[in-house]
Amino acid sequence: MRKNSIKNTRINGEVQKELSTIIRNEIKDPRIHPMTSVMAVEVAPDLKTCRAYISVLGEKEAKEATIKGLNSAEGYIRRQLARNLNLRNTPEIRFILDESIEYGVNMSKLIDDVTKKDSNSHRQDEEQDEN
Structure with a gap:
């Protein structure tokens, strides 16, 4: 699968939508700021890795705490993604702050x-x- 193929673009969109839902509704970590958005998602063609670009409205401390909270909840988020999306592999997620x-x-x-x-x-x- 090529990086910009229709299939890859569709997977990126589905993962982004699902990540947004999981972060907004299912994670109860107090470090994660309520004004957190998933701006973009890039899933590798082999479905092994994923970069999620996260935007946080707030101070620098809130942004850093949110990224730390998301990184600590990565296992849970990955399990939820696997449960909700029917993918061959569930990608490892790297959260990147998008400013x-x-x-x-x-x-x-x-x-x-x-x-x-x-x-x-x-x-x-x-x-x-x-x-």
Whole structure:
């Protein structure tokens, strides 16, 4: 199976959906932040390994604690995946912190700030021209 085949893409989507459900509804670890999302999943073509990109809304400590909590619950999550998905092999899961949403929000805020400053300086220039 090739990495970007239709079958692999479908497996990635199913694993992502199932991981989201397991993390949201079944794990009771207090370290795992309630605002945790599974952003993407990459299952290897041989179904042996899986990288799950996790986004956590909160402070740095909450993000680190969530990743630690998920890593400690990896065995349970893997068992639940095996129970819910009919795959030949249940992949070993590596949880990776994904900060792309936070980065995008920060960039958007910076762009808005620059745009606001630019429009304010443009207004001041127009007012000086009128006087």
